[in-house]
Amino acid sequence: MTNLDETGALRRTPLHAAHLRAGARMVPFGGWDMPVQYAGVKAEHAAVRESAGMFDVSHMGEFRVTGPDAEAFLQYVTTNDLSKLRPGRAQYNWLPGETGGLVDDIYIYRVSADEFFMVVNASNIAKDWAHLTRQAAKYSAVLTDESDQWGLIAVQGPKAADLLQLHADTDLIARKKNSFFSAHLFGLPVWLARTGYTGEDGFEVFVAAEQAEEMWNQLLSAGLIPAGLGARDTLRLEAGFPLYGHEFSDSIHPLSSTYTWVVKDKQHLGREHIDLAPSQKLIGLTLDKVPVREGYPVQLDGQVVGHITSGSLSPTLGYPVAMALVNVQSADAEAYGVEVRGKLHEARRVALPFYKKADV
Numbered sequence: 001m002t003n004l005d006e007t008g009a010l011r012r013t014p015l016h017a018a019h020l021r022a023g024a025r026m027v028p029f030g031g032w033d034m035p036v037q038y039a040g041v042k043a044e045h046a047a048v049r050e051s052a053g054m055f056d057v058s059h060m061g062e063f064r065v066t067g068p069d070a071e072a073f074l075q076y077v078t079t080n081d082l083s084k085l086r087p088g089r090a091q092y093n094w095l096p097g098e099t100g101g102l103v104d105d106i107y108i109y110r111v112s113a114d115e116f117f118m119v120v121n122a123s124n125i126a127k128d129w130a131h132l133t134r135q136a137a138k139y140s141a142v143l144t145d146e147s148d149q150w151g152l153i154a155v156q157g158p159k160a161a162d163l164l165q166l167h168a169d170t171d172l173i174a175r176k177k178n179s180f181f182s183a184h185l186f187g188l189p190v191w192l193a194r195t196g197y198t199g200e201d202g203f204e205v206f207v208a209a210e211q212a213e214e215m216w217n218q219l220l221s222a223g224l225i226p227a228g229l230g231a232r233d234t235l236r237l238e239a240g241f242p243l244y245g246h247e248f249s250d251s252i253h254p255l256s257s258t259y260t261w262v263v264k265d266k267q268h269l270g271r272e273h274i275d276l277a278p279s280q281k282l283i284g285l286t287l288d289k290v291p292v293r294e295g296y297p298v299q300l301d302g303q304v305v306g307h308i309t310s311g312s313l314s315p316t317l318g319y320p321v322a323m324a325l326v327n328v329q330s331a332d333a334e335a336y337g338v339e340v341r342g343k344l345h346e347a348r349r350v351a352l353p354f355y356k357k358a359d360v
Contacts, residue, residue, distance in 0.1 A: 052163050170184075
């Protein structure tokens, strides 16, 4: 399968018509026609940080894995320890490559002893499916691609749980982070996961594709603010979350990042490559005025030592922030120069994340 439809056009989520009615500005993203903003990135970003917003993430892929070898298969093709994952829990995980790098970074949800649900990045659906089906041939496990069956709406923000609780048939407030459970929301059957990609609390709402627009409209009526890809990117950047294709890829050593905890002491596909020491390190940078973008060179003592992987003006902090991959031997400097259109701008190294929500 590909992310383009049979005519070669951009694919559309079940919420495409709703985005057009809301006046969203649409852009191509990973083969999909997606909303980049509605009222504006700054307002949408603020809504998620201060109250609650919602994102259409129905372009993400969903695979189901069942059978007596489901756990053994997934243990082999991932780096985190699935044996610790209880039914009703979700786990962030990696699909390591056969020759290094990552095939993808994913979320896995355990439904029962021999049934798992997996969410993969939209641009990697076809690649992940080919990779997993090839590896599954050695196991008594059945893979099902359910990507077209689901609508997925991420409801994020400090007031997300309280807003959803008013319309849910189960106690959401008591659910812990990474909980995964069935419920009814506005009377519609859903699966809810207390996960997200913004640095805030929230729930991801899995709903049947044919009911996704009804769910979206109900959430709008309940006061949720629609947010697009622009705010999603600034939110995840502030929270220091890597994005596949930027901080992770087939060719980037995943332990360049701060996510070393995702690799547990077990045998898995590509272990020999993970065990090699990375030659680069992901660092956080702040600048005074000039936002920097992916690909901009990072210099130290007149030499290029790396490049920007993600960068933007931080709406919450009010100044530019960026993540960069730099040579390990150059990763401990206090300041660097980032080249922007032939001119160097000073950038200071800071610890990730740039923003962390206050404990309540």
